[in-house]
Amino acid sequence: MTSIVTNLGAMAAVQQLRLIGASRLESQQQVATGYRVESAKDNTAYWSIATTMRSDGKALAAAEDSLGLGAAVVGVAYSSMNFAVGVVDEIKAKLVSARERGVNLAKVNAEIVELRNELYSIADSSSFNGENWLRRSSPADDVDKQMVGSFNRDANSNVAVTSLTYSFANAQGTNHLIDDVDGKGILTSPQYARELGTDTEWVLMKGRQSVGQIEFTLNQSTTTADIDEMISVTDRMLLAMTDVASNLGSMVSRIKLQENFVIDLQDSQARGVGRLVDADLNAASARLRAVETQGKLANQALSIANASPLAMLPLLT
Incomplete structure (x- = not known):
């Protein structure tokens, strides 16, 4: 019609x-x-999920930045400790050579003094972003170091920031290489000599502020027994330094793994968001x-x- x-x-x-x-x-x-889903009116459920995941992605990016900073701090400490191990190993060799007959102990002592100064230089230079893990300048330096590891959200939408922790505490007091306060550092602690039961509480170095420790010194009155004690104490210090270097190396590896994980997690979240809204x-x-x-x-x-x-x-x- x-x-x-x-x-x-x-x-x-x-x-x-x-x-x-x-x-x-x-x-x-x-x-x-x-975008297929640009705002909540396009698809409320997908937009909500994508918004939450984008927020988590920003948190993960911040965690990645923190890991990068932590990696730099730990990396400096690790490299410096490894170099210090080599210097102390050289001091040990000098002490062994001092056991030979006819050796000029004053010259050997002068070499040890120079190597000791090198250790001070290493400790002073081992700083990044104001943090120095090899030198203890105050009791505040004993506080465990916390580094952001990652950002997590569980099935109930509860969020948490995981941390990586490095502790300075050990049986001798601290894992710091040098202590300028009260003789707790590896090279400044008399605890190693006490554990060995030596007649003298030897330390390789006193730190900037002497607290009465007896520093390695070779002169014509030094006995072979004294040198043997110095060698034994140095060996114990080397073992402690090796342990610290191993711990720092493990932390360097763990931070690298965590960095890779966080990067992969960000990529996975970005792909997930893309599938929902792109x-x-x-x-x-x-x-x-x-x-x-x-x-x-x-x-x-x-x-x-x-x-x-x-x-x-x-x-x-």
Whole structure:
């Protein structure tokens, strides 16, 4: 039935144009922004998940930065401790050579003094971002060092920051190489001599502030028994330094592994977010081309529908 009052064909064409316009707008938005879900109105559940994961990604990026800083601090301490082990090993060799007959003990002592100064230089230089793990300048330096390890969210959406901890405490007092306060450092502690039961509480060095320790000194009055005691104490110190270097090396490796894990976790989260909210640009472009074609056809259909009542005019004349 043809009606000049109600043009059903035109109404259907207009309705189709509205649907095509909405579809075109959606496809244009996806092509322009690259997102299938850009805001909560597009898909509440996916948008909520993606927003939370993006927030966690920023927290993981901050954890990665903290790990990088921690790696630098630990790396400096590790390298310096390794170098110090070599210097103390050289001092041990000098002491062994001092056991030979006819050796000028004063010259050997002068060499040991220079090596001792080198140890001071190593300890002084082992600082990064204001932190020095080889030198104890105050009791505050005994506090365990905490480094951000990662950011975690459990199944109940509870969040937590995990930490990596390095402790300075050991049986002799502290893992610091040199102690300028009260003789707790590896090279400044008389505890090793006490453990060996030597007649003298030898230390390799006193630290900047002497607290009464008896520093290794070779002169013509030094006995072979004294030298033997110095060698034994030095050996114990080397063992302690080796343990510290091993712990620092393990921490360097752990931080590197944690860095790689955090980076992989960020990538995984980014891929997960992408699967939820990113648009398939190929498909979106194809849909946009299709709806543009549909729009042209709908406009033609509307033109035909609007022209239909005009066909009745010849019947009325």
